[in-house]
Amino acid sequence: MHEPSRRIPYRTWPGALGVVLAIGGYVGGLVMWDRHTPGSRPLAAGETLTVGPARFVPAPDWEMDLARSKSGNTLMLFKGSHKFRVTAALWEGGPDGPMARQLRLMERGQGLRIDGDVSDFINGWGMQGVTFAYYGPKLAGRLWQVVDLQRKAVVRIDFYGANDGLSDALTDARRMLDSMDLGAPL
DSSP states (O other), X not given: OOOOOOOOOOOOHHHHHHHHHHHHHHHHHHHHHHHHSOSEEEOOTTXXXXXXXXXXXXXXXOXXXXXXXXXXXXXXXXXXXXXXXXXXXXXOSOSSHHHHHHHHIIIIISOOEXXXXXXXXXXXXXXXXXXXXXXXXXXXXXXXXXXXXXXXXXXXXXXXXXXXXXXXXXXXXXXXXXXXXXXXXX
């Protein structure tokens, strides 16, 4: 009869320890990098910010959220629990299309309620568009939207936050909106 071959035992713990140490070093390095990388940036007084064709001056004490800002098309500012997000995108349709889409998205997709009707606005630089207020169980806000048909661009300014301190933050948001124009080069 044929006798089964005997397996020679070998140690597996050094290899397993090496794998565990490599994973621990990788995860630890990521945690350390995350702790030492700032998530926000204070803004200098009077600094002009640009998003697509829009440019504006932020109100005092607002900071840039670096994680939620994307170079060229999204800029997120915050002050306490309030957010001011400016997004720019290409738009090929008419002036009413993006607003109808935005209303559906907020009402159906996000479960928010629209407060009143959509109305027109114009700021100090002559930039004009449409706006509406909205609210939900934990937040309230206002959205302004501008469509520039010549440049084929849509700029959406979304201000929102907790109800506590909302009126002061809305005053800042309106100040930033009033400083905005669409003169930045694309």
